[in-house]
Amino acid sequence: MAAVEILKFPISSPADTTPLDRLKEAGYEASQILAVVGKTEGNGCVNDFSRTLASAVWEPRIPQDAVTIFSGGTEGVLSPHVTFFVRAHQGVATGLITAIGRTRVLAPHEVGTSAHSLQVAHTVSQMMQQASVTPAQVHLVLVKCPLLTSAKIEAIRAESRTPVTTDTYESMAKSRYASAVGIALALEELSHDMLEEASASQNIWSAKASCSSGAELEDCHVLVLATDPAGAGQQQGHLHAVSRYMADAIDASAVRDLLAQVESANGKVVQVFAKAQADPRGHVRSWRHTMNTDSDIHSTRHARAAVGGLIAGLVSDCEIYVSGGAEGQGPSGGGSLCMVYKT
Amino acid sequence: MAAVEILKFPISSPADTTPLDRLKEAGYEASQILAVVGKTEGNGCVNDFSRTLASAVWEPRIPQDAVTIFSGGTEGVLSPHVTFFVRAHQGVATGLITAIGRTRVLAPHEVGTSAHSLQVAHTVSQMMQQASVTPAQVHLVLVKCPLLTSAKIEAIRAESRTPVTTDTYESMAKSRYASAVGIALALEELSHDMLEEASASQNIWSAKASCSSGAELEDCHVLVLATDPAGAGQQQGHLHAVSRYMADAIDASAVRDLLAQVESANGKVVQVFAKAQADPRGHVRSWRHTMNTDSDIHSTRHARAAVGGLIAGLVSDCEIYVSGGAEGQGPSGGGSLCMVYKT
């Protein structure tokens, strides 16, 4: 774990690495980068090559163990950008710390299963232990996890195993859910003896989980954001984070609640991390929605656009991280929400 | 003009006319319907047959001169529904009045031009005059106008005339703009000697205009909503309306402003009518958006999803009328906004 600074910059395309120049202007070196968490302008689904492109241009430019999480989909008012998690200068405490890590490579047949959850739980727990942070001090766990491509599904079958699904798009959801269950385990929101039931039920969740799946990786990349256990409260210029869940896609009061906390601390929002999802039951509260029956636009795209519109309006910022597919990351139809702010 | 009641009901598909039963339960006959204004679940673009379907099932069931405006596109959290404008019972004043009308049929080569604007202006002016309402008393003018299909474009060329555009999708925007200019003329927001300039510049707007275009009509259908000039102020159970513009797609303060007016009058929101648009300059405030460069989803779909998410969250209602394509209906990138409420 390291004291962390969080900065964000716009990108003109998924291949744009000029934020490195701006980072430098802000006094940080690329070697200090712990993670690049970006929103890129693809469809955020199976054939989203904007994520792959961003990974391809960023990875040679940052430390080898840095985590890259590119979430595709800047629907509606969402604006393409990258958020840097940067190791603070030697001896500087910022109020927040960040740890990064990776699980072992998951075999294709493990993706989306309880084996996948266990690997995530194991990695997150280890990271927390090393940093001496308690579950309550953790505000956000970002995970990027693999999906099943057609090739992987064939490979699983060739081994006479059964893939968790044969639909590549659906595998993204299964993988996100398995990662979220792993986070809930590590944060002691779920006990290990409930794991199999949680895997089967698909209805366990953690409001601190934010998971994305992509075709470009085989292991899970993990980032933990937590309050510095050695921290000294609300010092001038310090970073803080608050998190909670949105109950549904129009839960303005959840956003207002966190904004009120920021305001009462005289803080300024640095970044928002939200997960969004089309309610699988086909309704937002009592109102029928059509996100799940639109065969032209995937429901994740609809959900990002709507939730992005709401949060961007309330926060007055379009460079926010709103990621689709909130399985296990908030109640069904809602999603996790984390605000990082500076006092 | 007639004193008007405004009621809204969900629909289970574009072909669902069961709201008629619910209207009856509320004490009104189909013969009292002045207008059916609906959101249907198609793509809201050229090949949106959900609107045509709704027209086909509704028109035989309502008075022949009633106006039907079906706006396609319930992206994100928007929920398919119909809003009835119903003639109030004999002798009952409701606080608001509604007039309906139609322009003459527009020749294909007139669609989207100043000739189109003049027809709309003429019809709206006549309706206002007959009802003795001033521009200030008008809160909303809804217009449904034709678009150019491939067949119409061919027909124009066969006459050796030049269509306003040869792109069927773009013709929807041109038609909406021409209708909005007509509304601005009638509301004296634009003088007649500025008409040609306004047509050419594409940058005149009225915050009380709400225009949709569809393949299923040849004339313009017009609805004017105004304060009853004979009205007696804020009586119990009376309807009121307030309107203004949203400056951009994340203008939460515009929505909050109208909500504050409703609240200060101890009112309850009955319906919201909003127009939404992807800023043609490619930015929302300083943030780059990608709605205009997404070749998979038309920008109107993005804009409805985002603005719908914002307003639905603030108003806590998904059955709101958020319609795409705000050319001339608010500043560029923003849109018109009208709230009807009951005290």
Next chain:
Amino acid sequence: MAAVEILKFPISSPADTTPLDRLKEAGYEASQILAVVGKTEGNGCVNDFSRTLASAVWEPRIPQDAVTIFSGGTEGVLSPHVTFFVRAHQGVATGLITAIGRTRVLAPHEVGTSAHSLQVAHTVSQMMQQASVTPAQVHLVLVKCPLLTSAKIEAIRAESRTPVTTDTYESMAKSRYASAVGIALALEELSHDMLEEASASQNIWSAKASCSSGAELEDCHVLVLATDPAGAGQQQGHLHAVSRYMADAIDASAVRDLLAQVESANGKVVQVFAKAQADPRGHVRSWRHTMNTDSDIHSTRHARAAVGGLIAGLVSDCEIYVSGGAEGQGPSGGGSLCMVYKT
């Protein structure tokens, strides 16, 4: 069963019923219509209201027991049209006969299951028996079957039953497969004791099956096209049909084979009925295709466009019936193919 004439006409939109006028010009009354089989220009998927619209405008204009099968999706060069199956004039033999029928209403939980297959098999068998045709004399069985909407899935769950799938789009495939299995049973291509295995394996098929699913019906509508058992061979002006399977989406030789049969009989193609499908294994022969990993366009749309392009080019006709989703209607990745021709 009745001697049948087959005529086809273009439509200018899904709401266009002017083909009735052209039918009249050709000497037939609407009362003689046995079936209207059309291609409409929607997406052919869950939210395709072009089919619903066509049903809404056609059904009041044709006999109540006539079958309407509107297959959405005219991707690529495919041209919107309707094919009429018309009862021939009294005493006239045409070489082909057609029977139409319906299964009982399927409960939502039956859709896509072996219970569904049994109902289709029962209806087809009865129709064949009544017309005294053998399986070899049958060339084509068209079935339109229900899909699972979000509402139906909820209804199934409310009964504590398990839907065959919870994905509305996937339910279309399951329903088509169940219908095809029913056809294979009736044509004695599958024995009843293999039914459960066939349902589970999803790999049984009939080259004479052509099934479409839609949200607008609860039962299955069935049309059987067969050689007139009382027929007198290749008389001048008689109709004939030949059918076989396409092994994959680029099986030009299958099309050429049927065309050669037509040509050797000095015939002229009247209509082609084909099913198309993206190979679920992700390859066409040895070549990787991307239809199953394209999150912007459903694979059925890709498949119709490609197979439609091939057949339209070979037959020199764009008004052909190419329908997506060939589950059980030809080998995996291929589809059924039937040519009706006149000598």
Next chain:
Amino acid sequence: MAAVEILKFPISSPADTTPLDRLKEAGYEASQILAVVGKTEGNGCVNDFSRTLASAVWEPRIPQDAVTIFSGGTEGVLSPHVTFFVRAHQGVATGLITAIGRTRVLAPHEVGTSAHSLQVAHTVSQMMQQASVTPAQVHLVLVKCPLLTSAKIEAIRAESRTPVTTDTYESMAKSRYASAVGIALALEELSHDMLEEASASQNIWSAKASCSSGAELEDCHVLVLATDPAGAGQQQGHLHAVSRYMADAIDASAVRDLLAQVESANGKVVQVFAKAQADPRGHVRSWRHTMNTDSDIHSTRHARAAVGGLIAGLVSDCEIYVSGGAEGQGPSGGGSLCMVYKT
């Protein structure tokens, strides 16, 4: 110019450069690569990052002056692949020669104009002159040209200039057309004094032109494929090329005509280069098509799928280069067609 070998290999994603290994197995070094012409699996439209990704991974691996043309869009049965144009081993004649070149950088306001055409014409002419080939010896000219992004359109306006269009998608068409006009000039199919008229009319074409536009470049990349003027006829193992136009999207006879020429020479098809387009008049021959009114799928995607299906079926190969947007590259609604074969 150089004697050229042409080889093609499948790719598993736009980032897959393993064809380099297979090229090596075939006896060629990366340093011999003159051009990589690929089909990648994006949408082929404005926000197709699969092309950018392919450029990003290929360019560091091939000679700096090599041409890369990645055409997005593998709709239907089309299979992602790359075709290498490789400099033949020293002293080896192959029957065909290839020259590569680039125009100067085009200013944004030049894109799609006659100034753009002139630059292409100039570059192609120079390349032909240096190689001493006549227009009749040229079989194919591939050009990759820039498009107008939102940023470029803003830049043009900032200079008080008028962009050729303000629609980013339409700018792709304008750019392709301007490139094709340049090719027609160089091949003496168009005289220089007709240039302005050709630019305005948008109806000049060359059957040897194949142009793609992309966001990732500022100049035009050009490849000329021609018969070796020093060649010695149909030697064993030699390469040949034939080209002609397809009159429309279902012109099977054009494909059969070239195939017959290949067959009569006892040749084997190495690669097919075709351009496809939705007829802008809305019809394929007499049949209405819906490619131009589909607001969910761009017409170029439809056209590639349909024409790809036809050619792949006739040639029995899915790794063919079918590129969308045939403005100026064949008659309206048709496209250019070139077959390279080996004897």
